[in-house]
Amino acid sequence: MNRNRYRLLSIPYVIWVIGFTLIPILFILIRALTDDGGAFTLTNIVAIFSPLHRKALIMSLCLAFISTLICIILAYPVALILRGSRIKKKNIILFILILPMWMNFILRILAMQMLISNNGIINHILELAGLSPMNIINTPRAIVLGMVYDYLPYMLLPVLNSILSIPEDVIEAAKDLGSDKFHVLTRIIIPLSLTGVGSGITMVFVPSMTEFVIANILGGGKIQLLGNIIEQEFTVSMNWNLGSGLSVSLMAFVLITSFIFGRNNESTATGITI
Amino acid sequence: MISKTLGKIYIALIMIFLYAPIGVLIVLSFNDSRSRVVWGGFTLDWYTSLLNNSTIMKALGTTFGLALSSALIASVLGVLGAIGIYSMRQKGYKLMLFATNIPMINADIVTGIALLLWFVRFLPLGFTSVLLAHVTFNIPYVILCVLPKLKDMDIYQYEAALDLGAKESYAFIHILLPQILPGVLSGFLMAVTMSMDDFVITYFTKGAGVNTLSTLIYGQIRKGIKPEIYV
Amino acid sequence: MAKELIRFENISKSFEGTTVLKDLNLSIHENEFVTLLGPSGCGKTTTLRLLGGFETPDTGRIIFDGEDITALPPNKRQLNTVFQKYALFTHMSVADNIAFGLKIKGADKSLIRDKIAYSLKLVGLEGFENRSPASLSGGQQQRIAIARAIVNEPKVLLLDEPLGALDLKLRQGMQYELIRLKEELGITFVYVTHDQEEALTMSDTVVVMNQGIIQQIGTPEDIYNEPQNAFVADFIGESNLLDGIMVRDCLVNLGGLDFPCVDTGFGENTPVDVVIRPEDVELDASGIGQTSGTVTSIVFKGVHWEILVESKIGINFLVQTTEHYPLGSSVGISVDPYNIQIMHKPSSEDERVFDQDETVSGENYEP
Numbered sequence: 050m051n052r053n054r055y056r057l058l059s060i061p062y063v064i065w066v067i068g069f070t071l072i073p074i075l076f077i078l079i080r081a082l083t084d085d086g087g088a089f090t091l092t093n094i095v096a097i098f099s100p101l102h103r104k105a106l107i108m109s110l111c112l113a114f115i116s117t118l119i120c121i122i123l124a125y126p127v128a129l130i131l132r133g134s135r136i137k138k139k140n141i142i143l144f145i146l147i148l149p150m151w152m153n154f155i156l157r158i159l160a161m162q163m164l165i166s167n168n169g170i171i172n173h174i175l176e177l178a179g180l181s182p183m184n185i186i187n188t189p190r191a192i193v194l195g196m197v198y199d200y201l202p203y204m205l206l207p208v209l210n211s212i213l214s215i216p217e218d219v220i221e222a223a224k225d226l227g228s229d230k231f232h233v234l235t236r237i238i239i240p241l242s243l244t245g246v247g248s249g250i251t252m253v254f255v256p257s258m259t260e261f262v263i264a265n266i267l268g269g270g271k272i273q274l275l276g277n278i279i280e281q282e283f284t285v286s287m288n289w290n291l292g293s294g295l296s297v298s299l300m301a302f303v304l305i306t307s308f309i310f311g312r313n314n315e316s317t318a319t320g321i322t323i
Numbered sequence: 324m325i326s327k328t329l330g331k332i333y334i335a336l337i338m339i340f341l342y343a344p345i346g347v348l349i350v351l352s353f354n355d356s357r358s359r360v361v362w363g364g365f366t367l368d369w370y371t372s373l374l375n376n377s378t379i380m381k382a383l384g385t386t387f388g389l390a391l392s393s394a395l396i397a398s399v400l401g402v403l404g405a406i407g408i409y410s411m412r413q414k415g416y417k418l419m420l421f422a423t424n425i426p427m428i429n430a431d432i433v434t435g436i437a438l439l440l441w442f443v444r445f446l447p448l449g450f451t452s453v454l455l456a457h458v459t460f461n462i463p464y465v466i467l468c469v470l471p472k473l474k475d476m477d478i479y480q481y482e483a484a485l486d487l488g489a490k491e492s493y494a495f496i497h498i499l500l501p502q503i504l505p506g507v508l509s510g511f512l513m514a515v516t517m518s519m520d521d522f523v524i525t526y527f528t529k530g531a532g533v534n535t536l537s538t539l540i541y542g543q544i545r546k547g548i549k550p551e552i553y554v
Numbered sequence: 555m556a557k558e559l560i561r562f563e564n565i566s567k568s569f570e571g572t573t574v575l576k577d578l579n580l581s582i583h584e585n586e587f588v589t590l591l592g593p594s595g596c597g598k599t600t601t602l603r604l605l606g607g608f609e610t611p612d613t614g615r616i617i618f619d620g621e622d623i624t625a626l627p628p629n630k631r632q633l634n635t636v637f638q639k640y641a642l643f644t645h646m647s648v649a650d651n652i653a654f655g656l657k658i659k660g661a662d663k664s665l666i667r668d669k670i671a672y673s674l675k676l677v678g679l680e681g682f683e684n685r686s687p688a689s690l691s692g693g694q695q696q697r698i699a700i701a702r703a704i705v706n707e708p709k710v711l712l713l714d715e716p717l718g719a720l721d722l723k724l725r726q727g728m729q730y731e732l733i734r735l736k737e738e739l740g741i742t743f744v745y746v747t748h749d750q751e752e753a754l755t756m757s758d759t760v761v762v763m764n765q766g767i768i769q770q771i772g773t774p775e776d777i778y779n780e781p782q783n784a785f786v787a788d789f790i791g792e793s794n795l796l797d798g799i800m801v802r803d804c805l806v807n808l809g810g811l812d813f814p815c816v817d818t819g820f821g822e823n824t825p826v827d828v829v830i831r832p833e834d835v836e837l838d839a840s841g842i843g844q845t846s847g848t849v850t851s852i853v854f855k856g857v858h859w860e861i862l863v864e865s866k867i868g869i870n871f872l873v874q875t876t877e878h879y880p881l882g883s884s885v886g887i888s889v890d891p892y893n894i895q896i897m898h899k900p901s902s903e904d905e906r907v908f909d910q911d912e913t914v915s916g917e918n919y920e921p
Contacts (some may be wrong), residue, residue: 053410055410056407056415059404059405059406059407059419060407061400061403061404062403062407062408062462063419065458065459066419069438069456069459071422072441073434074425077433077436077440123337126330127334130331130333130334134331145338146338150520151516153519153540154522155537156348156540157344159348159540161344163348164344164347170347201341255430256430259433261432262523262541279436283436283439293436293440296432296433296436297433299430299432299433300430303430477639477641477644479638479639479641480642480644482628482637482641483641483642484643484654485629486606486634487654487658487706488630488655488658488659488706489654491629493658
């Protein structure tokens with residue numbers, strides 16, 4: 050009976066969504082589809098395929114893909130180990146694992162920079178140990194390292210949640226029906242954790258694909274990702290139409306890619322409540 | 324047994340990976356040396372100089388003020404919005420959930436640019452524009468924290484309160500709100516963290532005068548970093 | 555009969571296109587224990603929620619004590635509900651739960667304290683004031699839910715399947731408890747259940763519902779002994795529901811054999827539904843009876859044996875008897891004319907769910 054009236058409570062939010070989510074998207078679309086004079090054009094959209102931009106796009110795709118993959122490879126065993134262990138305070142371990150998320154993003158990148166820069170701590174230690182210093186900063190490897198470091202918690206959280214929430218009796222039922230450990234893993238645990246992995250992929254792939262800060266700090270500005278190019282269009286070149294066009298194309302790429310290999314499971318991304 | 328030990332070692336390694344850089348950062352903030360590497364003895368000088376550095380203190384103030392106010396506004400709008408969405412029928416419910424997910428799924432850089440393009444039409448860039456932007460990306464976190472609580476909530480408790488003579492407002496405050504409060508709190512905390520953590524959206528919407536800690540540090544990185552920033 | 559307290563007038567209700575109640579009319583009297591009985595989805599809970607004020611009807615009015623309360627919100631109604639899953643306020647103590655309604659009314663503290671103690675005593679949970687609802691067993695939570703409702707001295711107590719979540723033993727105990735409570739309080743109880751045993755045990759009046767339509771209203775005895783249609787006969791207790799032909803008054807043909815009965819007014823050679831309760835089928839070990847048959851199954855049920863007999867007239871009779879008949883033995887079968895209940899056949903699928911007295915209007919034939 051009061052359902053109708055309760056729906057009215059969302060009016061401020063609906064207005065906010067229209068005003069600050071939908072209209073801005075409309076604006077970026079308009080900018081993307083027009084030139085300086087305001088005439089309709091597709092130049093800005095297809096600009097992503099120009100030789101210069103294409104190189105950045107491929108670099109972005111590769112780095113994001115590699116980072117996401119490493120995150121999955123690192124996170125999945127953690128979830129399996131935690132599930133198998135008798136540690137009672139699994140939630141505390143989970144909490145400790147994702148706590149770095151609460152640390153300022155820029156500071157974390159900065160910390161990573163101090164560790165791996167040429168005169169950084171790791172090289173210092175290597176030197177003391179009489180080993181040759183490694184040269185990693187300002188390479189794509191450094192960017193991948195930064196992305197993995199930064200986004201691993203975003204993969205850990207949904208993957209752990211989905212694996213830890215598989216009921217024990219489902220696994221016992223599988224064993225009862227004759228599954229061995231490997232069979233349980235491939236036929237029960239992995240299929241049931243796919244939604245978690247999917248949202249983890251979205252949460253890692255989307256930001257790493259559109260990254261420019263990590264590339265600027267750890268890549269030393271030498272490696273151009275699509276994010277860097279877009280940022281420069283807005284802050285340096287001041288070609289907002291081109292910047293918008295590139296953003297729209299980038300977003301299309303992100304959505305398509307994460308849909309293909311992540312099935313874009315945004316609803317499970319809500320597992321961030323602790 | 325061996326696999327158990329290996330498992331523990333693996334988790335320990337992951338933790339070291341996640342915490343070592345942060346640890347280094349903290350240690351350096353006490354380092355009495357300008358160099359990033361050389362340990363020159365324990366000092367609190369950087370903390371003192373931090374307290375005396377008005378730029379950093381101002382950025383710190385902006386960061387906290389922004390986080391708290393945007394989280395507060397987002398919580399109020401988000402709780403009302405979540406209750407509204409919860410009461411909607413199938414179609415409206417799905418539509419609103421989709422709209423709610425847009426800022427979460429959208430890349431920060433796109434959200435930031437989109438807001439920038441919109442704000443320059445009617446608003447001088449500054450604290451207000453950053454606040455509006457932060458509220459925008461904070462509301463979804465509140466809604467997605469509150470909505471599951473609403474679903475789990477025992478709606479009959481609310482009806483029982485009405486049945487026992489409570490007005491709707493009374494039942495709302497005394498029965499409904501306590502049930503969804505954990506969701507509201509975690510939503511609020513999420514919003515505070517997300518706001519403090521954000522760099523990209525702030526970067527695009529902030530304009531010249533305003534700096535949060537994130538944008539300040541980013542600006543400093545190019546110029547060379549002083550340890551007081553690690554604090 | 556006592557004064558009429560509640561009247562549903564032509565109530566219809568549908569949810570998102572699904573009709574839940576069709577033109578419902580029902581009177582409830584002072585100090586009556588009325589049970590709405592039916593399978594899930596029959597509209598019984600909706601009827602109760604309409605009375606509680608949690609739903610508004612699409613058409614029709616609800617009259618309470620002479621006043622139209624159709625649009626009155628729940629907090630203004632002089633009735634209280636015991637919810638199916640109790641709906642205790644989990645963040646409050648037992649005492650605060652019970653005091654909830656009194657505090658809203660602004661009763662003073664000493665009165666509230668007395669009333670809490672009194673109502674707890676009434677439900678047999680003295681001294682539970684400071685417990686938290688979560689620490690109580692299902693049965694105890696149930697009693698607190700009842701105490702919380704009756705402490706407000708409602709004229710009517712609405713109970714929505716309150717015993718559904720309890721185990722069998724507790725459920726039977728609570729049935730007698732509820733009857734005792736009602737007698738002590740002297741108020742009207744409107745009780746919703748799908749459990750026919752509960753309905754027959756506790757009620758003054760049983761309202762059998764199906765598909766949003768009242769099938770029969772009557773005392774438990776009426777409902778059991780004189781079901782008005784096949785649905786009621788089938789739903790209440792176990793029965794042999796048979797196709798028959800009314801040859802003439804007081805004679806019905808089952809499977810080619812004529813049985814004397816006591817019903818009249820069905821015309822001649824009319825197809826009818828026939829109900830024979832399993833305990834009313836008499837068996838005879840020496841094979842003497844109106845017809846005979848073979849025992850095809852026999853199951854021990856505690857107080858009686860449940861036997862399936864395949865008769866020579868092609869009908870399988872379900873029989874309950876205290877005597878044992880060996881499997882495969884031949885038995886005689888007979889039924890007392892008074893124990894054969896004749897009912898009209900529904901003239902269409904739609905009518906199947908209608909009360910015998912209702913006329914079928916055109917709108918009910920819509921798809």
